[in-house]
Amino acid sequence: MSAVRMDGKALSAKVRGSILAETKALKEKGVTPGLAVIIVGNDPASEIYVRNKEKACAECGFYSEKYALPAETSQEELLGLIAQLNQSPQISGILCQMPVPEHISEQAVIDAIDPKKDVDAFHPVNVGKIMVGNFDFVPCTPAGVMELLDEYGIDPKGKECVVVGRSNIVGKPMSMLLLHRHGTVTICHSRTSGLAAVCRRADILVAAVGKAGFITPDMVKDGAVVIDVGINRNAEGKVCGDVAPEVMEKASYMTPVPGGAGPMTITMLMKNTLKAAKLQHSL
Ligand SMILES: NC(=O)C1=CN([C@@H]2O[C@H](COP(=O)(O)OP(=O)(O)OC[C@H]3O[C@@H](n4cnc5c(N)ncnc54)[C@H](OP(=O)(O)O)[C@@H]3O)[C@@H](O)[C@H]2O)C=CC1
Numbered sequence: 353m354s355a356v357r358m359d360g361k362a363l364s365a366k367v368r369g370s371i372l373a374e375t376k377a378l379k380e381k382g383v384t385p386g387l388a389v390i391i392v393g394n395d396p397a398s399e400i401y402v403r404n405k406e407k408a409c410a411e412c413g414f415y416s417e418k419y420a421l422p423a424e425t426s427q428e429e430l431l432g433l434i435a436q437l438n439q440s441p442q443i444s445g446i447l448c449q450m451p452v453p454e455h456i457s458e459q460a461v462i463d464a465i466d467p468k469k470d471v472d473a474f475h476p477v478n479v480g481k482i483m484v485g486n487f488d489f490v491p492c493t494p495a496g497v498m499e500l501l502d503e504y505g506i507d508p509k510g511k512e513c514v515v516v517g518r519s520n521i522v523g524k525p526m527s528m529l530l531l532h533r534h535g536t537v538t539i540c541h542s543r544t545s546g547l548a549a550v551c552r553r554a555d556i557l558v559a560a561v562g563k564a565g566f567i568t569p570d571m572v573k574d575g576a577v578v579i580d581v582g583i584n585r586n587a588e589g590k591v592c593g594d595v596a597p598e599v600m601e602k603a604s605y606m607t608p609v610p611g612g613a614g615p616m617t618i619t620m621l622m623k624n625t626l627k628a629a630k631l632q633h634s635l
Pocket residue numbers: 493516517518519520521522523540541542543544547560561562563581582583584613614617618
C-alpha cells in the first residue's frame with residue numbers, strides 16, 4: 353500500500369484564502385500587514401524562497417519589501433537596515449534569510465530584530481516563549497508540519513515521535529511543538545548511535561537533515577507517518593527531500609517534496625505576519 357500524500361500545496365491555498373479574508377477586514381480598520389524580506393548574497397536556492405515569499409504576500413493582500421544585498425554587505429550595514437525596519441510603521445514582520453555570509457554573525461542578526469516583528473520566531477525572547485509554551489509566533493516550518501498533521505487527523509498525543517535534526521530553525525522547535533501536543537519525542541543528530549533502530553520506533557518520523565534520500569525504508573516502521581522537511585537537489589538538479597521515495601510504500605502518510613512542508617512554511621510566515629500586524633495595533 354502506498355502512503356496518503358499530505359498535500360501542503362492544497363492546505364496552503366486554503367489557509368492563504370482565510371488569511372486574505374482576515375487581511376481585508378484588517379485593511380478596513382486601516383491596517384495592512386507588511387513583510388520585509390532581506391537576502392544577503394546570491395544563493396540560488398534562497399532566491400527561489402524569497403520569490404515564493406513575495407508571491408505569498410501578494411496572495412494574502414500584504415504589503416512587502418525585498419532587500420537583496422550584495423554578499424560583501426557588512427554586518428554594520430545589515431544591522432542598520434534592521435534597525436530602520438524595526439522603526440518602520442509599514443513593516444509588521446522582518447525576515448532575514450539564513451544562512452548569511454560568514455563574516456556576519458547569524459546570532460547578531462537575529463538579536464537585532466525586534467521580537468514583536470520576529471516572524472521567524474528565532475529571537476531568544478521568542479525561542480524562550482516557545483520553550484515555556486506561551487507564544488505569539490510559532491516557528492514557520494514546525495508550525496506548518498503541525499497544521500498538516502491536524503489536517504490529516506494525526507494526533508501526536510502519546511505517540512512515539514522521532515525528529516532527525518536538531519537545528520534551531522527546524523529540529524529543536526519541531527520537537528518542542530510535538531512535545532506540547534503530548535508526543536513522546538526523541539531528537540536525533542549526527543552523533544546518535546543506532547539511528548536506524550531509533551527511527552524504526554517512530555509513529556511520526558520527521559526528517560530535517562539536509563541529505564537527499566537519507567531516510568531509507570529500513571529506517572521506517574510499517575504504517576508510520578513520515579514528514580520530509582528536507583530541501584535538496586539530486587544529481588539531475590531536481591528538488592528532493594531527505595526521505596527516499598520508496599518509503600512511500602511503507603508509510604501510512606507522507607509529505608511530498610516539493611509540495612509538502614515547503615509551501616506550508618511560507619503560509620505560516622504569512623500567518624505570523626498577520627498576527628504581528630494585529631499585535632502591533634492591539635487588534
Ligand atoms: N521545508 C522547509 O520549509 C525548510 C526546509 N529546510 C531544509 O531542511 C533540511 C534541514 O535544515 P536545517 O535544520 O536548517 O539544517 P542543518 O544543517 O542546520 O541541520 C541538519 C541536522 O541534521 C543532522 N544530521 C546531519 N547528518 C546527520 C546524520 N548522518 N545522521 C543524523 N543526523 C544528521 C545534524 O546533526 P548535528 O547537529 O549533529 O550536526 C543537524 O542537527 C535542509 O534540507 C533544509 O534545506 C530548512 C528550513 C525550512
